[in-house]
Amino acid sequence: MSVLLEHLPELWQGLVVTFQLTAGSFAGAAVLGVLVCALRVSPVRVLRALGTAYVETFQNLPLLVLLVLAFFGLPEIGVQAGLLVTAVVVIAVYEGAYVGEALRSGVNAVSKGQGEAARAIGLTFGQSLRHVILPQALRTVVQPLGNIFIMTTMNTALAAAVGVVDLTAAANRVNLVEAQPIPIFVGAGTAYALIAASAGFVTGRLERRLVILR
Amino acid sequence: MTSTALFDEPGPKARRRIRIATVLGTLAAVALAALAVRQFAANGQLDAARWQPYATWPMWRYLLDGLWSTFLAAVVSAALSMALGLLLALGRLSPRRWVRLPAAGYVEVVRTIPALLLVYVVLFALPRYGMDLPLFWKLVVPLTVSNAAAFAEIFRAGINAIERGQTEAGLAVGLTRFQTMRLIVLPQAASRVLPSIVSQSVGLLKDTSLGFIVSYGELLYSGKVLAAYNHLVIQTYLVVALIYLVVNASLSKLARTLEARRPALPARRPARA
Numbered sequence: 001m002s003v004l005l006e007h008l009p010e011l012w013q014g015l016v017v018t019f020q021l022t023a024g025s026f027a028g029a030a031v032l033g034v035l036v037c038a039l040r041v042s043p044v045r046v047l048r049a050l051g052t053a054y055v056e057t058f059q060n061l062p063l064l065v066l067l068v069l070a071f072f073g074l075p076e077i078g079v080q081a082g083l084l085v086t087a088v089v090v091i092a093v094y095e096g097a098y099v100g101e102a103l104r105s106g107v108n109a110v111s112k113g114q115g116e117a118a119r120a121i122g123l124t125f126g127q128s129l130r131h132v133i134l135p136q137a138l139r140t141v142v143q144p145l146g147n148i149f150i151m152t153t154m155n156t157a158l159a160a161a162v163g164v165v166d167l168t169a170a171a172n173r174v175n176l177v178e179a180q181p182i183p184i185f186v187g188a189g190t191a192y193a194l195i196a197a198s199a200g201f202v203t204g205r206l207e208r209r210l211v212i213l214r
Numbered sequence: 215m216t217s218t219a220l221f222d223e224p225g226p227k228a229r230r231r232i233r234i235a236t237v238l239g240t241l242a243a244v245a246l247a248a249l250a251v252r253q254f255a256a257n258g259q260l261d262a263a264r265w266q267p268y269a270t271w272p273m274w275r276y277l278l279d280g281l282w283s284t285f286l287a288a289v290v291s292a293a294l295s296m297a298l299g300l301l302l303a304l305g306r307l308s309p310r311r312w313v314r315l316p317a318a319g320y321v322e323v324v325r326t327i328p329a330l331l332l333v334y335v336v337l338f339a340l341p342r343y344g345m346d347l348p349l350f351w352k353l354v355v356p357l358t359v360s361n362a363a364a365f366a367e368i369f370r371a372g373i374n375a376i377e378r379g380q381t382e383a384g385l386a387v388g389l390t391r392f393q394t395m396r397l398i399v400l401p402q403a404a405s406r407v408l409p410s411i412v413s414q415s416v417g418l419l420k421d422t423s424l425g426f427i428v429s430y431g432e433l434l435y436s437g438k439v440l441a442a443y444n445h446l447v448i449q450t451y452l453v454v455a456l457i458y459l460v461v462n463a464s465l466s467k468l469a470r471t472l473e474a475r476r477p478a479l480p481a482r483r484p485a486r487a
Contacts, residue, residue, distance in 0.1 A: 043221050044232050046239040060462035062420035065434055065455050072441075073448035077253040107220070115220055125220075133220065150326060157328030161427050172334050181339030189327045196326030 004187045007174045014170025015191060021087055021156035021166060022195070026149055028092025033099025040104050051100070058097035064158050066090050071162040087159040095152050102148060106141035107133065139210045146203030150196045157192075167191060264446055268453055273440065280436025281457060287350065287432055288419045291357040295418070296411070298358065299365025304395070306370055317366075324363040332356035333424050353422065353430045361418050368414060372407035373399055412469035416462050423458075433457060 004011065039051030058066075070090045074080065081089070110133050118128035160169035171188035175181050224232060254260045267273045305317030333356045336347065347355060376399050384394030425432035431439070437454035441447045 041220055042235070043224060043228070044235040044239060046236045046243070050239060050243055056463055056466075057459065060416070060420075060459050060466060061455055062423035062434070062458060064423040064426055065451070065458055068426065068434065068438075069448070069451045069455060073451045076448045077257045077259055079253065116222070119222065129220070154326065154328040157330040160330060161424075168328060168331050168334065171331070172338065175334075175338055179342065181335065181342055185331065185335050185339055189323075189331055192328060192331070193323055193326045 003174070003178050003180045003183050007178070007184075010170050010174060011167070011187070014165060014167040017084070017165060017170075018153070018156055018167040018191075018195075020084065021091065021159055021164070022149075022153045024084075024088040025091035025095060025156065026152050028088065029095035029099045029148070029152065032092060032096030033103055036096060036100030037103035037107065040100065041107055055097045055101055058094050059101070061094075063091065063094050063155055064161060066094055067158055067162045083164050087156075087162070087164045091152065091155060091159070095148060095155070098148050098151070099145065102141050102144040103137070105144070106137035106139075109140045110136045139207075142203055142207045142210060146199055146206075149199050149203075153192065153195050153199070259448055264449055267444055267446060268449060273444075276440055277433065277436055277453065277457060280431060280433040281461070283430065283436075284419065284422050284425070284432040287353050287357070287422045287425065287430065288415070290350075291354045291361065291422070292415050292418050294354070295358045295361035296365050298362035300369050302362060302366035303369035303373060306366065307373060321363045321366050324360055325367070327360070329356060329360045329421055329424060330427065332360055333427055337428065349428065349430045353425050353428045353432070357418060357421050357424070361414070361421070364414055364417070365411070368407050368410045369403065372403035372410075375406060376402050409469045409473040412465060412472060416465045416469070419462060419465070420458070 036051050036054055039047045040055070042048060042051075067087065067090050070086050071083075074086075080086075114132055114136065115128060118132040123131065156166060157168040160166050160172070163169075165173070167188055171184050175184045178184065221228075251260070258264075302317045302321055305313045306321065308314050308317070333353070336352050336356050340347065380398055380402065381394055384398045385391070389397065422432050423434040426434045426438060429435060433454055437450050441450040444450070
């Protein structure tokens with residue numbers, strides 16, 4: 001236990017980086033996900049194909065391969081940014097595919113009659129989206145989005161493998177100095193479990209508040 | 215046509231807009247591709263000499279050897295974690311509290327711990343306690359520990375999806391609880407969760423890329439070794455990515471095919487006209 005207290009500054013710094021990675025990449029993934037979902041449900045075949053290609057590519061590549069490609073490959077073609085920024089962008093691009101699919105399944109879960117009814121009473125596309133489709137779609141995707149958030153938190157640990165000093169990397173460094181693996185790794189694991197538990201708690205509350213019984 | 219609630223069949227005006235969007239979308243895609251090619255060319259990465267090695271067999275053979283090791287790790291880990299996952303799922307559904315709680319605890323905790331942290335535990339913590347595993351198991355053990363929790367949730371969902379009447383009927387004809395589970399519930403649950411199992415296995419196959427950290431010679435690590443040897447960093451990793459993409463996309467396709475062929479669920483509510 002005292003090991004954790006002695007190295008609290010480093011571990012805390014690692015936890016902050018994990019938070020930054022999670023928040024940054026989940027925000028980015030949300031934006032990309034909306035975009036991908038819009039592409040995939042659009043009536044234009046080319047756009048649908050682009051959306052499908054994006055989802056297929058990033059759901060089928062391991063995140064670590066993307067990180068390695070971005071950290072070691074992209075500088076060779078003159079694309080380079082800071083460690084943290086690169087990691088956030090890569091994780092956002094990867095998770096964006098999952099967010100996009102979750103949103104699309106939400107939109108598809110809204111029955112066709114709802115959209116037809118909205119148009120029949122004369123709502124424009126924007127209005128029917130805002131008042132009819134999206135409120136129903138978003139309710140069904142709270143839980144999946146919560147799971148993606150937890151997945152994102154866990155996936156940020158992979159940034160440690162390419163040199164970002166997040167919680168996982170900090171725990172590993174402290175362990176290399178102190179050689180007391182049990183308290184250090186259990187401490188780090190607990191921190192991840194707590195983040196996931198609070199995310200689960202929030203989405204659970206949200207879902208109960210938003211859910212509609214049909 | 216998409217079957218969403220968003221659009222009607224397009225009229226003449228909408229069709230014109232679709233044509234415009236088609237042109238713009240194509241242009242945007244072409245522009246992106248051109249930008250990428252320009253970046254490659256400007257940095258001399260398009261030179262034939264830099265791609266030539268990947269037209270030769272030895273390079274591919276080295277990577278395909280890596281792919282074989284990836285498969286080996288994935289298959290062994292999948293088999294072990296499915297077995298463990300099934301036990302955990304049955305444990306979580308057990309009527310006995312002392313079985314149910316530990317199983318639930320394992321699943322809920324392990325589901326939220328990053329696989330990389332487990333890899334570090336196996337790499338740096340276990341040797342201190344005299345458990346220095348061979349390289350292969352240093353990758354397979356953490357993957358099994360973490361994926362067992364995921365498989366457990368899949369199996370539990372599948373078992374829960376079987377109507378209670380099936381269990382009741384089994385018990386009514388005199389089977390024991392265990393026999394009912396084995397002969398009646400599990401076969402139905404297994405066919406129902408097959409697509410999820412395949413897609414979780416794709417996830418597991420992606421996780422084997424952690425061999426990069428463990429120095430187990432799977433596909434990504436082979437790419438690292440090869441790139442350090444021939445100094446073709448971006449080319450090597452792109453080829454590695456392409457291999458992953460082809461393999462995983464085929465497996466995902468299989469999952470979708472299985473999903474489409476899955477026997478229709480019995481209707482819960484009569485369909486309304």
